[in-house]
Amino acid sequence: MPLFGRRRDSERPLVERTERPALPAPPADTVDGLRAMADHRDYLLTCVDPLPPFSQQLLDAVGLCLCEDVSAAVDLPGFDNSAMDGYAVQAHDVETASSDTPVRLPVVGEIAAGQVAPHRLSPGSAMKIMTGAPLPPGADAVVPYEATDRGEREVAVVEPSVLGQHVRRRGEDVAAGTVVLREGQRLGPRAIGLLAGIGLDKVTVRPRPRPRVVVVSTGTELVQPGHRLSSDREIYDSNSYLLAAAAKAAGAQVFRVGLVDDDPAAVKQLISDQLVRADLILTSGGISEGDYDVIKQVMPELGATDFARVAMQPGKPQGFGLIGEDRVPMIMLPGNPVSSFVSFEAFVRPVIRRLMGATPYEREPVRCRAAHPMRSLPNRLQFARGLVESDRDGGRAVSLVGGPGSHLLGGLVRANTLVLLAEDVDFVAQGDEVDVWLLGDE
Numbered sequence: 001m002p003l004f005g006r007r008r009d010s011e012r013p014l015v016e017r018t019e020r021p022a023l024p025a026p027p028a029d030t031v032d033g034l035r036a037m038a039d040h041r042d043y044l045l046t047c048v049d050p051l052p053p054f055s056q057q058l059l060d061a062v063g064l065c066l067c068e069d070v071s072a073a074v075d076l077p078g079f080d081n082s083a084m085d086g087y088a089v090q091a092h093d094v095e096t097a098s099s100d101t102p103v104r105l106p107v108v109g110e111i112a113a114g115q116v117a118p119h120r121l122s123p124g125s126a127m128k129i130m131t132g133a134p135l136p137p138g139a140d141a142v143v144p145y146e147a148t149d150r151g152e153r154e155v156a157v158v159e160p161s162v163l164g165q166h167v168r169r170r171g172e173d174v175a176a177g178t179v180v181l182r183e184g185q186r187l188g189p190r191a192i193g194l195l196a197g198i199g200l201d202k203v204t205v206r207p208r209p210r211p212r213v214v215v216v217s218t219g220t221e222l223v224q225p226g227h228r229l230s231s232d233r234e235i236y237d238s239n240s241y242l243l244a245a246a247a248k249a250a251g252a253q254v255f256r257v258g259l260v261d262d263d264p265a266a267v268k269q270l271i272s273d274q275l276v277r278a279d280l281i282l283t284s285g286g287i288s289e290g291d292y293d294v295i296k297q298v299m300p301e302l303g304a305t306d307f308a309r310v311a312m313q314p315g316k317p318q319g320f321g322l323i324g325e326d327r328v329p330m331i332m333l334p335g336n337p338v339s340s341f342v343s344f345e346a347f348v349r350p351v352i353r354r355l356m357g358a359t360p361y362e363r364e365p366v367r368c369r370a371a372h373p374m375r376s377l378p379n380r381l382q383f384a385r386g387l388v389e390s391d392r393d394g395g396r397a398v399s400l401v402g403g404p405g406s407h408l409l410g411g412l413v414r415a416n417t418l419v420l421l422a423e424d425v426d427f428v429a430q431g432d433e434v435d436v437w438l439l440g441d442e
């Protein structure tokens with residue numbers, strides 16, 4: 001299918017397979033001749049690196065995490081300066097001043113913020129000074145206008161002053177060389193202000209706001225939603241929407257490319273075209289044993305791939321690859337909609353989190369009481385669709401909803417939980433505890 005409408009398909013170069021490093025050795029099949037779900041997940045996580053930290057303009061870094069300690073290269077304040085509009089003086093000259101016995105001093109100059117003192121302040125004199133202006137050498141206090149008659153050539157000071165009064169000392173806030181923000185710290189408005197205050201316009205942060213995830217559905221039977229089904233052999237493409245929405249909810253920037261037929265040339269062209277804008281490519285369909293399972297057929301020509309049978313239900317067939325010159329990670333998911341969704345939860349969400357440098361990568365299982373007896377396939381980690389509700393004792397109980405078939409998209413929506421029934425479990429009695437993944441934050 002045309003992607004950008006700039007060049008004809010025949011003009012675009014394909015990524016051809018050249019000699020490239022293979023994938024790391026995949027884990028052994030340990031469950032009934034199949035790969036354990038956790039082994040497959042951990043394998044994908046070792047094959048994918050977090051996106052590199054990158055230097056970001058301050059305002060684009062809000063909400064992101066620092067990848068380095070930040071030290072101040074300058075003192076804050078950078079020089080001794082006045083905290084008030086008034087007169088720079090020597091404190092001992094005005095230590096007895098009062099409204100009954102004002103101290104009169106000649107005004108020998110003026111300094112505004114951004115200027116420097118015209119000369120040193122001699123004992124027995126005053127210099128006009130504005131807030132933020134550098135204190136003249138020789139001065140050690142500032143008398144605010146309100147404590148004087150605001151004289152221009154001579155000033156009468158009517159309140160006493162002490163050493164250092166209204167003077168902001170160099171380095172009293174931040175001394176040059178000290179660490180002001182730590183690696184891992186999330187940048188909010190105050191941290192952004194401080195970074196600007198010490199003269200930085202960029203910082204190194206992670207995650208990239210969003211890993212770029214390209215989503216593609218394969219299948220000649222698929223029709224774009226919004227169009228008419230022209231025969232009862234056709235079905236609407238739900239997976240590219242489901243996966244795109246799930247990737248977006250996990251924090252990715254998503255490019256939903258949509259559909260491609262089970263045509264090897266079209267699939268190769270489309271994937272080659274997408275590599276340039278992808279940190280991760282997701283496909284659904286075409287990876288099991290069928291005669292038209294095009295992804296499994298062509299992807300080994302474009303990169304290093306691993307097709308596994310995983311001891312889980314749904315989600316048994318799984319594909320992974322590092323594709324093209326840049327070895328872009330690609331996760332090839334099974335076509336049944338529930339299989340696709342469960343595989344996303346088990347493998348894709350952790351990989352997106354790893355790309356973002358967001359830990360923990362995996363969902364934390366939560367213990368929950370079974371509301372009724374449950375049967376499970378032996379030797380498969382079963383992801384049953386569950387509904388968790390509060391029980392009478394204020395605890396949580398889960399019941400199964402929607403049926404076990406991996407095509408049951410309607411039933412999936414009634415669930416708020418995936419119930420994890422382990423490989424060595426074939427029966428759970430009512431009241432027994434099971435692990436669940438709560439899907440509330442999707």
Ligand SMILES: Nc1nc2c(c(=O)[nH]1)N[C@H]1C(S)=C(S)[C@@H](COP(=O)(O)OP(=O)(O)OC[C@H]3O[C@@H](n4cnc5c(N)ncnc54)[C@H](O)[C@@H]3O)O[C@H]1N2
Binds near residue numbers: 217219286287
């Ligand atoms: N002989 C065998 N057949 C199958 C096996 C097996 O081990 N041996 N595994 C089964 C399992 S488990 C699954 S899951 C599926 C996975 O098959 P594929 O990944 O090759 O997917 P397809 O054959 O292309 O499609 C399967 C099913 O899903 C529908 N589908 C596909 N894409 C979409 C979409 N974007 N939106 C909605 N529905 C979609 C498709 O029409 C099929 O009904 O293989 C079993 N077979």
Ligand code: MOO
Binds near residue numbers: 314315316317334339
């Ligand atoms: O195991 Mo397949 O992935 O659901 O039916």
